[in-house]
Amino acid sequence: xxxxxxxxxHIARLVGHPFSFALACLIVIVWAGLGPIAGYSDTWQxxxxxxTTIVTFLMVFLIQNTQNRDNHALHLKIDELLRxxxxxxxxxxDLEERSEQELQQLHDRYRELANGAAVEKEKRxxxxxxxxxxxxxxERRRNQGPRRRVQEPKA
Numbered sequence: 001x002x003x004x005x006x007x008x009x010h011i012a013r014l015v016g017h018p019f020s021f022a023l024a025c026l027i028v029i030v031w032a033g034l035g036p037i038a039g040y041s042d043t044w045q046x047x048x049x050x051x052t053t054i055v056t057f058l059m060v061f062l063i064q065n066t067q068n069r070d071n072h073a074l075h076l077k078i079d080e081l082l083r084x085x086x087x088x089x090x091x092x093x094d095l096e097e098r099s100e101q102e103l104q105q106l107h108d109r110y111r112e113l114a115n116g117a118a119v120e121k122e123k124r125x126x127x128x129x130x131x132x133x134x135x136x137x138x139e140r141r142r143n144q145g146p147r148r149r150v151q152e153p154k155a
Contacts, residue, residue, distance in 0.1 A: 004065070005065070005069065008062045008065045008066055009066055009069075011062050012062055012063055012066040015059065015062075015063075028048070031044075031047065031048050075096055079093045079094075092106075
């Protein structure tokens with residue numbers, strides 16, 4: 001990993017820590033407290049505006065770098081899982097490279113497959129003979145799971 005990648009990951013971890021949030025809140029409180037002393041001057045306002053703009057500008061790049069790296073690693077892991085499963089549709093491995101239109105076509109195809117599976121399930125359920133609830137005491141016992149014996153405390 002390059003120096004930038006290591007630094008970006010380290011800074012992203014630090015900035016994501018609750019202590020960093022508390023420090024930022026403290027800075028704002030100190031700045032606000034200095035307002036009456038500075039007479040709420042333009043310089044006083046410029047300090048916080050410039051500081052927050054610079055920090056935000058730099059953090060966008062660091063966080064985006066971290067997200068891109070994490071996203072790439074996640075895609076590689078999922079791709080490996082798809083390749084490892086015999087029943088998996090390996091055409092899905094490079095989805096992030098597809099156009100929006102191709103993604104929509106795949107989405108529609110899988111929605112149709114899901115709807116078809118739901119229809120098939122309904123057909124199977126309708127073809128099964130219906131039982132009346134509570135008609136078979138043995139069936140109820142089997143559905144309850146194994147019985148446990150509670151030992152009586154010895155006196």
